[in-house]
Amino acid sequence: MNPARPLNADRLAGQAPARRAEAIIRVHGVTKRFGGAVALKDITMEFHPGEIHALMGMNGAGKSTLVKILSGAQNPDVGHLEINGQAHHLLNPRKSRLLGISMVPQRRELVMSLTVAENIMLGDLPRSGAMVAWREVREAAREALALLGLRIDVDQVAGDLTVAEQTMVEVAREVRRGGRVLILDEPTACLGTEAAEQVRTVVRRLRDNGVAVIYISHHIDEVIGLADRITTLRDGRLVKSVLAAETGEAEVVRDMVGRDVVSHRPRRGVRPGEVGLSVRDLSQGRLLDGFGVDVRRGEIVAVLGPAGDGQSRLFDLLSGRRRPSRGAMWVGGRPVPLGRVRKSLDSGLHCVTGDRRALGLVPGLSIDENLMLAIDRMEGRTLHLRDRLARRAAPLRERYRVVSLTSNPPVESLSGGNQQKVLLAKWLAAAPLACLLEDPTNGVDVAAMADIHVLVDKLAEQGAAVLLASSNAEEVMRLADRVIVVRDGRTVTEYEIDQITRDELIAAVLGGDVK
């Protein structure tokens, strides 16, 4: 087996080359089952160099299973892959990587305490005798970044980078290691408008350099604007593989869902009541400076900024995970000490994190256990009888449309979007007085997104004060009554939602002219 050749750095970036005759990967009749249930059924398709190929589909449609098979993390039960013209029936991650197939998963895999240069060169540090040749390490890392048109300081510690920069460093590392096929799993999830565009610029450049990019995203408008080809999966089957230029948003939604989906802003029946959540002068480092807001019960107020970072800091501070340098908070008129998770929770403020894997769900526990965790905690319940747990969890599963192939598996075996629904159900079902939602539809398909929007509407209607920290302008326009625009950690402006259009809002976030 020949290791994949690295990219030719001299190749000029330009227009996407026309689709070459030779596919780099052919998928032949692949079927994959989990415990008897079918996750992929008889998939046959091709991936070509110099093409951005988007995989679209509802939560649980089989996208991740397909890319896990390509990257050797799983093997098909039936069918095989053909890579560079050679048939492969059994791959493993090492083999797949040697064949030039790399994956940048949704969760960043950098070593956060190491520098950018060390991360890019990890496992391949140039040596001079017994010593690491640090100057060469930095040079080679700089070159890898320059190839993608990136100017990131290679001496910076990875943990200090923005999420978008971390994504790009991972991409640079994979390309340097010889990645000819790069799988990107929702690389723009939770990124603000500007950061997402930076990532897309890098993706286009990869395509222009001849890489076969496989792109998973739930943002249909993004995919239509970026991809060359779109393949839609539904219930593990391939529905259609078309040129992006020959389809449109409505058609993609229909292919994915099997019907049209609309998510309209409702006319709210109730008028907002007294203040449910009040924050004053909240400050921490350069990410948040003097943030304040009053959210009335029954009202949804959105915080929107160009980079997602300030928003997750808000989550850390309001939930009590971090102590601010200054600030004060009241829930339902009562002061709540900051920096104490228990106090924050007991006050009736529920914070739904955007990082469901690290902070939201408990891996190893079943779907039902995760669903009931918050309610049981509020009610001080410690005894769990299995059938009673299933009976209590059933209405939540139904209301939030949590779909699993088997009856009650560990939560981590759910598709990403279904995990997100479990997370929301867990916190919202416990009747919060006030609530912070951080990117509540992260990784969720269009139909589930419409469902979640209705659930958030209801939450407000039932009298919760909802603070929404979102990176998605469409979502803010759909849900919020008011929006606060934050830039460089400071509040720059505030709008009633009916005073502004979506485009004006994006301009305000990016710092351009609003009118």
Ligand SMILES: Nc1ncnc2c1ncn2[C@@H]1O[C@H](COP(=O)(O)OP(=O)(O)OP(=O)(O)O)[C@@H](O)[C@H]1O
């Ligand atoms: N290890 C596993 N054990 C059991 N079922 C699994 C496993 N991995 C995936 N599945 C199931 O296979 C189906 C396809 O899941 P997959 O993760 O491929 O969907 P997806 O299209 O990537 O969804 P999402 O957009 O939500 O990430 C789902 O019903 C999922 O629950």
